[in-house]
Amino acid sequence: GTHEVERNLSLIAEFGSQKLVKPALFPSEKDFAKIDEYRTDNYYCLAPASVWFTKQLPAEKWVELIGTIDPSSTIYILGAPNDKELGDAIIEDSHHSGAINLAGKLSLLQSAALMKTAKRSFVNDSGPLHLASSVNANVTAFFCSTIPEFGFGPLSNDSEIKQVEGLDCRPCGIPGHKACPK
Numbered sequence: 001g002t003h004e005v006e007r008n009l010s011l012i013a014e015f016g017s018q019k020l021v022k023p024a025l026f027p028s029e030k031d032f033a034k035i036d037e038y039r040t041d042n043y044y045c046l047a048p049a050s051v052w053f054t055k056q057l058p059a060e061k062w063v064e065l066i067g068t069i070d071p072s073s074t075i076y077i078l079g080a081p082n083d084k085e086l087g088d089a090i091i092e093d094s095h096h097s098g099a100i101n102l103a104g105k106l107s108l109l110q111s112a113a114l115m116k117t118a119k120r121s122f123v124n125d126s127g128p129l130h131l132a133s134s135v136n137a138n139v140t141a142f143f144c145s146t147i148p149e150f151g152f153g154p155l156s157n158d159s160e161i162k163q164v165e166g167l168d169c170r171p172c173g174i175p176g177h178k179a180c181p182k
Contacts, residue, residue: 022155025134027113035106035114043074045114045121045137047128048090049083049103053179054145054172055124059090061142065122066094073119078111078128079103115139129154147171 048062066075075096077087081104091099106114108131115121115128116135123129123139125146132139133155140160141153147170148161164170 022136023130023134025109025112025131027109027116027135031107031109031113034110038074038076038100038102038114039117040074042070042072043076043118044069045076045078045111045118046090047078047111047121047123047126049079049086050124050126052126052145055126055143057124057142057144059086059093062090062122063093066090066096066099069096071096071098073098075099076114076118077101077103078106078114112137125152132156133159145170145172 046062046065048057048059050056069075075098077083077091077099079087079102083103084101087101087103091101102111102114108127111128112131112135115132115137118137120138120140121128121132123132123141125141125143125148129139129141129152131137132141136156138158139154139156140162141148143153143161143163145164145167146152147163150171153159153161
């Protein structure tokens with residue numbers, strides 16, 4: 001939230017920045033029309049994948065998260081076409097009857113449009129985090145191998161950060177790694 005934005009600004013102030021400018025995306029009417037069939041009063045978006053494996057919250061944690069969400073709600077899994085298998089496995093293990101895998105079915109702007117009106121979006125420290133920020137979506141961001149102090153945390157008004165605790169090797173680098181170095 002606001003505290004996170006202020007902390008990010010203090011990190012870049014030494015380089016001459018006077019203010020932090022939030023990113024903004026503007027999905028078109030066509031983008032909103034494409035996702036209109038998915039929008040309800042009670043849905044959540046989850047983006048469980050990342051290009052960098054060590055930035056991904058483990059699949060069993062996504063299943064655990066789904067178990068805490070109202071069973072009458074709809075859960076949309078977002079991601080690229082190659083994230084479909086992960087989404088399918090998470091849905092199968094969660095046994096949530098209202099979970100739908102949209103990985104590979106929406107463009108980036110359509111995904112952002114869907115996140116915009118979700119009750120909450122849950123993301124890793126990855127591209128969907130920035131999509132959520134760009135439309136001011138309610139978002140919870142999971143930081144595994146990286147840290148928000150690198151300056152890439154959520155910028156939405158209603159944002160929350162959850163971090164992996166107790167790893168002495170964290171952070172292992174700005175982008176993360178394909179596999180855990182240890």
